[in-house]
Amino acid sequence: MSDGASSPETTTEIEEDPHEGGFRAHTAITTERGGPRYGEFSEQVRALMDNVRYACPPPEVADELIEQLAAINEKLDATRIDEWHSPSGTRIDLPARGNITLPPFEVTDVNDDGVFATVTFRDFHLGGNKAAHGGHVAVAFDDLGGYASAVAIQGVCRTAYLTVQYRSITPLNTPLQAHTWADRVDGRKVFTKGAIYDGDRLCAEMDALFIKLNPGQQ
Numbered sequence: 001m002s003d004g005a006s007s008p009e010t011t012t013e014i015e016e017d018p019h020e021g022g023f024r025a026h027t028a029i030t031t032e033r034g035g036p037r038y039g040e041f042s043e044q045v046r047a048l049m050d051n052v053r054y055a056c057p058p059p060e061v062a063d064e065l066i067e068q069l070a071a072i073n074e075k076l077d078a079t080r081i082d083e084w085h086s087p088s089g090t091r092i093d094l095p096a097r098g099n100i101t102l103p104p105f106e107v108t109d110v111n112d113d114g115v116f117a118t119v120t121f122r123d124f125h126l127g128g129n130k131a132a133h134g135g136h137v138a139v140a141f142d143d144l145g146g147y148a149s150a151v152a153i154q155g156v157c158r159t160a161y162l163t164v165q166y167r168s169i170t171p172l173n174t175p176l177q178a179h180t181w182a183d184r185v186d187g188r189k190v191f192t193k194g195a196i197y198d199g200d201r202l203c204a205e206m207d208a209l210f211i212k213l214n215p216g217q218q
């Protein structure tokens with residue numbers, strides 16, 4: 001995130017922050033949870049998913065991998081904590097805030113014109129014929145649109161609807177320019193728009209409504 005970027009109401013430590021409803025009343029922001037190598041850890045998981053998407057392991061390799069993956073999962077299972085304290089989704093120093101379920105993006109600016117980010121769809125986001133799956137494009141819009149809405153209304157929002165116009169192929173493994181912005185705010189409603197470009201070429205557009213949650217709202 002760029003210096004001086006504005007952000008929704010945030011907190012750097014949530015231990016004292018009351019858990020109000022399904023979302024926190026504040027957006028947790030951290031840079032240290034999970035330790036200094038959490039970014040590398042996340043990237044290894046993404047590389048795993050990239051490889052799995054294209055892998056065709058012979059049976060003896062599958063046998064070996066299943067054992068290794070089972071051991072890894074056992075080790076990871078022992079480190080699980082609750083969602084409010086997990087690094088995933090709060091590490092603003094990492095791609096997609098350290099959330100490996102999102103297409104990795106880096107926020108380059110947040111200002112009065114909205115949120116600007118570079119998003120790169122990976123091999124594991126493949127829809128077909130080297131193009132990103134449309135659902136993953138919507139996921140990127142949901143998170144970056146939610147971010148722009150939260151900044152505009154200074155509070156955590158949930159998506160009421162989100163539509164995507166797929167204008168041209170969204171390529172994989174290519175840094176794309178994403179922009180989301182609040183077009184209009186009406187009470188708790190934030191009408192939000194977005195676009196993803198590959199250079200000058202428009203890949204997809206978003207039209208969405210985000211609603212600011214009331215205190216305690218699920």
Ligand SMILES: CCCCCCCCCCCC(=O)SCCNC(=O)CCNC(=O)[C@H](O)C(C)(C)COP(=O)(O)OP(=O)(O)OC[C@H]1O[C@@H](n2cnc3c(N)ncnc32)[C@H](O)[C@@H]1OP(=O)(O)O
Pocket residue numbers: 007008027029092142143144145146147150157158159160161187188189209211213214217218
């Ligand atoms: C730095 C880190 C950043 C971090 C930034 C991180 C960003 C992450 C963003 C992720 C966002 C998600 O994925 S959220 C997950 C996906 N979304 C959901 O699960 C939401 C499920 N739906 C709901 O929970 C609910 O329906 C809500 C909260 C959306 C709305 O319910 P509500 O709060 O009771 O509000 P309600 O009274 O019904 O509606 C309020 C007003 O909105 C209108 N409205 C409500 N829904 C709709 C609709 N679909 N289409 C049109 N209009 C609607 C109503 O008519 C009303 O207008 P009026 O009468 O006032 O004029």
